[in-house]
Amino acid sequence: MASRSLAQWLAYLEQLHPSAIDMGLDRVREVAQRLGLTRPAPLVVIVTGTNGKGSTCAFLASLLRASGQRVGVYASPHLVRYNERVDVDGSLASDDELCTAFAAVEAARGEISLTYFEMGTLAAFWLFERAQLDAAVLEVGLGGRLDAVNLIDADLALVTSIGLDHAEWLGNTRESVAVEKAGIFRSGKPALCGDLQPPAELAQAAERLGAPFLQRGEAFDLRIEAASWFWRGRDAQGNELSLPGLPLLDLPMENAALALQAYALLDRPWVPERIAAALLATRMTGRLDRRQVERAGETLNVLLDVAHNPHAAEYLARRLAMKPVAGVRRAVFGVLADKDLDGILAPLERLFAEWAVATLPTGRSREGSEVAALLAARGAQVQVHPTLVEAFAAQLAASAPGDEVVVFGSFYSVAEVLAQLTSPSESAEA
Secondary structure, X not given: OOOOOHHHHHHHHHOOOOOOOOOOOHHHXXXXXXXXXXXXXXEEEXXXXXXXXXXXXXXXXXXXHHOOOOEEEEOOXXXXXXXXXXXXXXXXXXXXXXXXXXXXXXXXXXXXXXOHHHHHHHHHHHHHHHOOOOEEEEXXXXXXXXXXXXXXXXXXXXXXXXXXXXXXXXXXXXXXHHHHXXXXXXXXXXXXXXXXXXXXXXXXXXXXXXXXXXXXXXXXXXXXOOOEEEEEEEOOOOOEEEEEEEEOOOXXXXXXXHHHHHHHXXXXXXXXXXXXXXHHHOOOOOOOEEEEEEEOOEEEEEEEOOOOOHHHHHHHHHHXXXXXXXXXXXXXXXXXXXXXXXXXHOOOOOOXXXXXXEOOXXXXXXXXXXXXXXXXXXXXXXEEEXXXXXXXXXXXXXXXXXXXXXXXXXXXXXXXXXXXXXXXXXXXXX
16 A cells, blocks of 8 residues: 555545545544544634635635744645645645555545545545644535534634535525535634625524624625725734735735634734735635746736636636736636536626637536537637647637736636646747
């Protein structure tokens, strides 16, 4: 087992369990007990939500590290390398570290079957415990109540937003989604919500547990101005705090506001200049990720964003409107079959001069031809390509320096193009 490469381990994990998703904590809890796992760190923050989990985790980790804390972050999915899922104090876990952790989990599980995500979650916890961290920021994979991350009792529970996604597991109403996400709340521990209008079920769940409930728009909020933004919130004693004149961020400032409120509850140094610098330095691959590509002596603009449901598409549309380009925008788009395609296209369809679409490299993909037909029926200019990489190349070829190519629709879409951009075998002219 220990001699497997990381690629071999991941291939093994993919076929280990009969289904990719198997909601429930009994199996993973039993293996955790066999491993002797307790807590990944003295302070544990768990983050769930329909959108915005990753950037909220990144913001909070940046704030904690800026205050001198050793922080681990567990996130999913990855875009190019599995190692992206496990960050130990600012460095991605190495292949060898992950292989050793997988071997430990494999030896402990015995006859118990675990999913790919469950194996990865236990491996991350195993690594975190051995790293002697001060804090662990854990991103829920799906839902909350029955997600493997919820094996741990959170000191702080964060809900970024509540929308409709993964209806086959979470239900097809915001109320049912709220019930699942509230499953990460714990008795007496603060529960934070970044959604301005969450279903009542969220606050009701916190009340039943005696968990202080801090909602954006009430306990904390933000105001975005022309060249800066303002945050207000409260500390653990209920005293009001404020931070004016914060620099505008590329990542969602709504999620920064949620992370700030979490940080404010944690009795850590409150140094406005250090806080502003930590937020400004926070980056996330594939989330409002602006890059430049050199092609034939010209510098072309690219934006990568994993927007893959209506809520995320609406946010992407707002951010594009905030940052006009000198030329035109061109879309590179692929989407999974179980996503609300109409809901994704509605806020974005008029923002692009031309669409290039393709079928994603997964059996879960919606056919590119089907996407193209729907766009054409809406009056869009659209071309179908065999792959996302070819769609991206075509849009770059059609672009001038003042244009912007926007790649979105799925983690798969961004991963395909990102792998092309970061491949060492590709020249700068790619």
